[in-house]
Amino acid sequence: MYRKMSDEVVKELTGIVGEDHVILDKEKMVDYSHDEFSLDWVGHFPEAVVKPKNAIEISQILKLAHKEKFAVTPRGGGTGLVGGCVPIFGGIVLSLERMNRVLEIDKKNLMATVEAGVILMDFYEKVESSGLFFPPHPGDETAYIGGAIATNAGGARAVKYGVMRDFVKGLEVVLPNGEILDLGGKLMKNCTGYSLLHLMIGSEGTLGVITKAAILLMPPLENVITLVIPYGSLYDAIKTVPEIILNGIRPTSVEFIQSDAIPLSEEMLGKKWPCKEGRAFLMIIVDGPTEDEVYRLSETIANICTSNNAKDVLVAENREKQADILAIRSNVYEGLKPNTIEILDLTVPPSEIVNHVDRVCEVSREYDVWLPTYGHAADGNVHTHIMKLKKEGEGFKELKEKEWKEKYPIIRKLLHEDCIKRGGVISGEHCIGVLKKEYIPMALSNAHLEILRRIKRAFDPNNILNPGKIFDL
Ligand SMILES: Cc1cc2nc3c(=O)[nH]c(=O)nc-3n(C[C@H](O)[C@H](O)[C@H](O)COP(=O)(O)OP(=O)(O)OC[C@H]3O[C@@H](n4cnc5c(N)ncnc54)[C@H](O)[C@@H]3O)c2cc1C
Known part of the structure; x- marks a missing residue:
């Protein structure tokens, strides 16, 4: 479908960006053959990595690709989680790393x-x-x-x-x-x-x-407080959130997290989460124009949480404590990563989070696979990790490769179906890339998809720019 790049094409590319900014050595291309998503089968090597320094060079590269019909895959930091910057049809990876001003x-x-x-x-x-x-x-x-x-x-x-x-x-x-x-x-x-x-x-x-x-940009947030609120159940934690919003409070962020996902992150960072008790937590950050206003909002939130069975409300006022809590929450992904097959990014209407997470727990029990779940509670964005582990007593046991490879596609399909049934979308922030493409027909109607295809063809009639992503033409 795409022409293999000839020596002449490579020479032309080198002429555009300079010899130092084209990589042809396979060993040096390893970092450009995958993104943060870990499954081996999504990785793919480009034929070359090209690093332009401005829009004019990129324009020349794309004119060449358009004429010679080779694939061009733009790449940023490579932190994507859906294989979006992976050059699945070879051609070149167009790295933006030199355009960093x-x-x-x-x-x-x-x-x-x-x-x-x-x-x-x-x-x-x-x-x-x-x-x-x-x-x-x-x-x-x-x-x-x-x-x-x-x-x-x-x-x-x-x-x-x-x-x-x-x-x-x-x-x-x-x-x-x-x-x-x-x-x-x-x-x-x-x-x-x-x-x-x-x-x-x-x-x-x-x-x-x-x-x-x-x-x-915005003026900086002056007055910020972080609350950590332990609950006996994830259900109680999540059902608190709409009540906070209904009271006219819009916190800076509202994160929910199950307790069993925290120790790996604590261990990795050598930091301690501020409370031991609780099976689930809300982490709520509040900002406001004055200190008094932030305290007033925090107090209202604390009252709502307590009336929804929160076990406690812990307040981190100083920046150091706030940073520690945020670091532990932010590194939950890193802690789970070594045994993660995929992190999902399903997004449901906020009122459906409780029901969706219930379904996650049900699937976890039914298939005996650990599915730690956390996410952005106020905007319905749920991150479930499909793990290569199952729970055993207080700890975890690795699943055999054959077992997780059998269960993984079934589990992800069941969770995607549940999300769609609840009026959700298959991605709230990670996008579709190559990984979630198979679920696009489940998420979008034929008429919707056809319009997307026509838009793609109007912009890119030769299908050279990041082909094979989001949907097939
Ligand atoms: C630990 C962790 C936490 C994360 N948390 C979040 C989160 O909270 N919210 C969130 O939204 N995402 C999150 N992500 C996902 C990821 O960080 C984001 O999708 C990020 O925006 C991708 O940026 P990147 O530069 O790494 O893009 P890449 O991975 O390099 O590329 C992503 C996509 O963008 C395209 N692209 C890159 N640069 C350009 C360009 N200049 N022009 C056109 N196309 C381009 C690529 O072709 C690809 O399709 C997280 C990832 C990790 C690993």
Whole structure:
């Protein structure tokens, strides 16, 4: 389907970006053959890795790919969890790593202008040192801005402040035929034709290569408190959340987590979660304009939690304690990772979280596989890990390879079906990539999918840009 790249094509690529910025050695391409998702069968080597330094070089590369019909897979930090940046048809990986400049922090307009290869960690630092704040926070800070835009990343603060889509106001994009488009700008309103800007956000590198972005910033959060609330059951924990929101409180974040997922993270970090009792926890972060207001909100939340059978309400006021709690929660993924087959990203209407998690527990018992579950309780985004382990007494036992390979597809199908039945979607923030493609027909109608296919063909008639992702043409 795609032509193998000839020596002449490689020579042309080298001519565009320079010899030092093309990798052909297989050993050096290992890091570019997979993303954070661990299953071996999703990995695939490119024929070359190419590292351009600006939109003009990318335009030349895409013109060549369009003409010679080789696949181009854009890559950011490679922290994706669905194989989105894996070059499943070979061709080239287009790494944005050299395009890593924060070009401007414009305080008057509260906008940053950044290249797509800026690492989130560096961006947070730069924004903070300018006295401003950027709310979206996907759990892995080594992701790039371009990757976060291409996946419309969310994170724990989405409940109050929104996701990447709410902060991206302008984009420079290179289309698959090499044309360079400027979309939007430092604008708070824009009703000028169909929004190609919003089409690009979350398009997983299938419609264009994002090269530059105008990103909205905010004044910093001044007064912040973190609450950790233990419960005897996950059911009680989750059913508290709608009541908090109904009381007119919108916390910065509301995370739920089962207690058995915490020790691995504690052990890894050498830090202690603030309470021992409880089978499930809510971690609620509250911010507000004054200290008094934050205390008032926290007190109301504490009362609601207690009336919903919370065992206690622990308050972390200082930054160090807050950071420890956040670090343990953020590293739950890392703690579970060595024995994780897949982390799901199902999202249901918030009122359905309880029922969906009930179903997860039922499936876990029925198939005797440990399915630790946590997530963003106020926005319905549930992360269940399908593990290679089962529970045994107080500990865990490894499943034989044959056993987990048999159970894994059944479990994931049952959980996806449950999510759809409850009015949910198969991804709230990790996207579809290659991993979840098989469930797209379950999630979208034929008419919906056909429109997506036509959009893809309109942008990319030769299907060279990140082919084989989201859906098959
Ligand atoms: C520990 C951990 C925690 C995470 N927590 C969260 C979370 O809370 N919320 C969340 O939303 N995600 C989360 N993720 C998933 C991941 O971090 C995000 O999807 C992230 O935004 C991906 O960015 P990246 O730069 O690593 O992209 P990559 O993995 O490199 O690529 C992801 C997709 O974007 C495309 N792409 C990358 N750069 C560009 C570009 N410049 N132009 C066009 N397309 C491009 C790729 O082709 C691919 O399809 C987590 C991942 C890990 C490992």
